Amino acid sequence: MKGTAKDNIFAAAAKLLGQLGYAETTYKKVAREAGVTEGLIAHHFGSKEKLFLKVEQTILRDLHDKLEESLFYSSDGMGAVTNFIKCFLRYSVDNKEWFTTLLRCSPFILESSPKDHKVISVECEKIFRLLKNSVTQGIEDHTLKDCDPHMITYIIFSTMIGATRANNIRLKTPANFYPEIVSFFQNMLTSGH
Amino acid sequence: MKGTAKDNIFAAAAKLLGQLGYAETTYKKVAREAGVTEGLIAHHFGSKEKLFLKVEQTILRDLHDKLEESLFYSSDGMGAVTNFIKCFLRYSVDNKEWFTTLLRCSPFILESSPKDHKVISVECEKIFRLLKNSVTQGIEDHTLKDCDPHMITYIIFSTMIGATRANNIRLKTPANFYPEIVSFFQNMLTSGH
Amino acid sequence: MKGTAKDNIFAAAAKLLGQLGYAETTYKKVAREAGVTEGLIAHHFGSKEKLFLKVEQTILRDLHDKLEESLFYSSDGMGAVTNFIKCFLRYSVDNKEWFTTLLRCSPFILESSPKDHKVISVECEKIFRLLKNSVTQGIEDHTLKDCDPHMITYIIFSTMIGATRANNIRLKTPANFYPEIVSFFQNMLTSGH
Amino acid sequence: MKGTAKDNIFAAAAKLLGQLGYAETTYKKVAREAGVTEGLIAHHFGSKEKLFLKVEQTILRDLHDKLEESLFYSSDGMGAVTNFIKCFLRYSVDNKEWFTTLLRCSPFILESSPKDHKVISVECEKIFRLLKNSVTQGIEDHTLKDCDPHMITYIIFSTMIGATRANNIRLKTPANFYPEIVSFFQNMLTSGH
DNA sequence: GATGAATGAGCATTCATTCAT
DNA sequence: GATGAATGAATGCTCATTCAT
Numbered sequence: 001m002k003g004t005a006k007d008n009i010f011a012a013a014a015k016l017l018g019q020l021g022y023a024e025t026t027y028k029k030v031a032r033e034a035g036v037t038e039g040l041i042a043h044h045f046g047s048k049e050k051l052f053l054k055v056e057q058t059i060l061r062d063l064h065d066k067l068e069e070s071l072f073y074s075s076d077g078m079g080a081v082t083n084f085i086k087c088f089l090r091y092s093v094d095n096k097e098w099f100t101t102l103l104r105c106s107p108f109i110l111e112s113s114p115k116d117h118k119v120i121s122v123e124c125e126k127i128f129r130l131l132k133n134s135v136t137q138g139i140e141d142h143t144l145k146d147c148d149p150h151m152i153t154y155i156i157f158s159t160m161i162g163a164t165r166a167n168n169i170r171l172k173t174p175a176n177f178y179p180e181i182v183s184f185f186q187n188m189l190t191s192g193h
Numbered sequence: 194m195k196g197t198a199k200d201n202i203f204a205a206a207a208k209l210l211g212q213l214g215y216a217e218t219t220y221k222k223v224a225r226e227a228g229v230t231e232g233l234i235a236h237h238f239g240s241k242e243k244l245f246l247k248v249e250q251t252i253l254r255d256l257h258d259k260l261e262e263s264l265f266y267s268s269d270g271m272g273a274v275t276n277f278i279k280c281f282l283r284y285s286v287d288n289k290e291w292f293t294t295l296l297r298c299s300p301f302i303l304e305s306s307p308k309d310h311k312v313i314s315v316e317c318e319k320i321f322r323l324l325k326n327s328v329t330q331g332i333e334d335h336t337l338k339d340c341d342p343h344m345i346t347y348i349i350f351s352t353m354i355g356a357t358r359a360n361n362i363r364l365k366t367p368a369n370f371y372p373e374i375v376s377f378f379q380n381m382l383t384s385g386h
Numbered sequence: 387m388k389g390t391a392k393d394n395i396f397a398a399a400a401k402l403l404g405q406l407g408y409a410e411t412t413y414k415k416v417a418r419e420a421g422v423t424e425g426l427i428a429h430h431f432g433s434k435e436k437l438f439l440k441v442e443q444t445i446l447r448d449l450h451d452k453l454e455e456s457l458f459y460s461s462d463g464m465g466a467v468t469n470f471i472k473c474f475l476r477y478s479v480d481n482k483e484w485f486t487t488l489l490r491c492s493p494f495i496l497e498s499s500p501k502d503h504k505v506i507s508v509e510c511e512k513i514f515r516l517l518k519n520s521v522t523q524g525i526e527d528h529t530l531k532d533c534d535p536h537m538i539t540y541i542i543f544s545t546m547i548g549a550t551r552a553n554n555i556r557l558k559t560p561a562n563f564y565p566e567i568v569s570f571f572q573n574m575l576t577s578g579h
Numbered sequence: 580m581k582g583t584a585k586d587n588i589f590a591a592a593a594k595l596l597g598q599l600g601y602a603e604t605t606y607k608k609v610a611r612e613a614g615v616t617e618g619l620i621a622h623h624f625g626s627k628e629k630l631f632l633k634v635e636q637t638i639l640r641d642l643h644d645k646l647e648e649s650l651f652y653s654s655d656g657m658g659a660v661t662n663f664i665k666c667f668l669r670y671s672v673d674n675k676e677w678f679t680t681l682l683r684c685s686p687f688i689l690e691s692s693p694k695d696h697k698v699i700s701v702e703c704e705k706i707f708r709l710l711k712n713s714v715t716q717g718i719e720d721h722t723l724k725d726c727d728p729h730m731i732t733y734i735i736f737s738t739m740i741g742a743t744r745a746n747n748i749r750l751k752t753p754a755n756f757y758p759e760i761v762s763f764f765q766n767m768l769t770s771g772h
Numbered sequence: 773g774a775t776g777a778a779t780g781a782g783c784a785t786t787c788a789t790t791c792a793t
Numbered sequence: 794g795a796t797g798a799a800t801g802a803a804t805g806c807t808c809a810t811t812c813a814t
Binding site: 027038039041048 | 782783784785786787
């Protein structure tokens, strides 16, 4: 479990940022969780803001790479959209410890770091494009019914974010919640087709 | 524009809580915004936690009342569901200033006050029931196709929360985003019907 | 000896700033010296920088007023210059506790607060003018021999600053050091006259 | 331009100590300026205090040697005093980069290192003696008018320190300031002679 | 009701220094 | 000689809260 001190700080930050949010995650808590002294955090990451920026960016990139990989295994547009949704929801389950951190990322979340950072927006945008491209592909290869791809991408994202938040934090979600969401969108996007 | 000092504190707290979140909203900022001295806040509301609890509860109740009123004008289940969605989305637009506060309310949001409070959960639950009852009604009067009402309520909520967050905070949402969501659910809930 | 807490903080800051300089005068030391808690310093003065700015400005103004008063009792230019020098040197003896603070004031001192502040420069300039005007007056009423008033003012100031620093801090200065300086300048400014 | 790492640290320390003072000159800044890592400073100089002690001592000795050399070229006491003043003022101009460091040296300056160090006092004393001996010589060979040599040395030093501080740091000094000071003392020390 | 002085714990960050490599 | 990770104390400052007026 123990890597280098820098790694431990990173892991502790990701976990606590998800659990407590930016403001309530303090150097002291991170240091205790990582098993290092407080001074080392600034030594390795410069500042609180930079630390959490690094955390968010890393997680977003990891998710992006997993999503991209999932698309590789799809044969058509509808399959791509389905895989994207499945992968996203699965990621939220497999990485419960830090997925909430991702949900806090601007623009997924209301607040995060004191200032908005382009770095994070860029990563979110890349993930958004991945889904939008899949939807567009589905419309072109006629595996999805005709619709506005931008709009549909928005709706799918809204639902997934809403659903994973509900599931990860407080609400007791119904059994089979995630499979139902997948089939919900499958029906929706092909019905009348 | 100026009411009593207590009212001013309340309004300032609602606005700042929405804009800045719990941790970054300080007595000093609230006092400056409200045009009163710091000491008066605790004098009127007891503590920071109680103040924001009051704010959240009040807003949730206001939304609940508006939603309930919208249902009064529906003639069948599908109409009720539609009105609920329309009312919710409209409320988020009409009350931009404090709607973000609502989005921070547990269980709608990851974090809000340090501790979860039943008071808030109860209010959220009441709103949830309002929609769930409408869906159930729609299934019974056959204006909605058959489905699991709990599941569908969840999905609708997830989408609305996701959508309003996107729209209220950072993302440039497409034009006609909200009407599209309404018709999206209308199609979805009646298709094949 | 005990005034209000704010006064105590001010007095402690003036004393410690003189003794220790800006960087080594900490909130903790000021708070202990003033018999208050640390938080109260920022409450009353905003920040360390503002606190010491206030201290410097106040002392400079006090010195200025005393110097101005001394000029009132002079009947001609030479008398004004003499009184200025006597008053300045006496002030450094009478207010040993905080006079060193003044010596740290920009532009009297190399470093003081992190940033140069016009407020302080303006006060120093006013004191400089007081002497320069006296010198000019002396040249005009022929109680001083002809010379460049700006230059002479500079030299007098340099000597007084150098002398008071020597006397206030570390060096054992000769007995009658200050009277000698006064008569030194008297001789110098009138010789060959 | 680049010598050994140790030399670079020394040069960087001299420069920064002059510019920023003791407290604000940190290992990090010195290391960056010298192009070495932080750890190396302590490795070579032991501690911050020792480093700056070395810097001050070296500069004081360099100035002393230059002053001593200038006296070699004088034929009488008045010439020695004049050369001393000229050399001192010139040194402050030629070595602007680190001369301010010297002005911070105890007992020339209020504060420098946290503790007074005899090493530095001794060097300052040696420089003081150099001038005092010249004055005494001048009185003996009747090139200076009769006066208290200790007192006069003090006054000359006060003026020079005051003048170089003014000139090196903040104030716009008049043109010909230094030549004027030289002739000022020449007149003063010989007038009525 | 209203003020603002006062508190004490906590915050992010800096710093000189040590030490294993 | 040289590196940079690691430490722990200290710093300026903020904050929610209390309380006398």
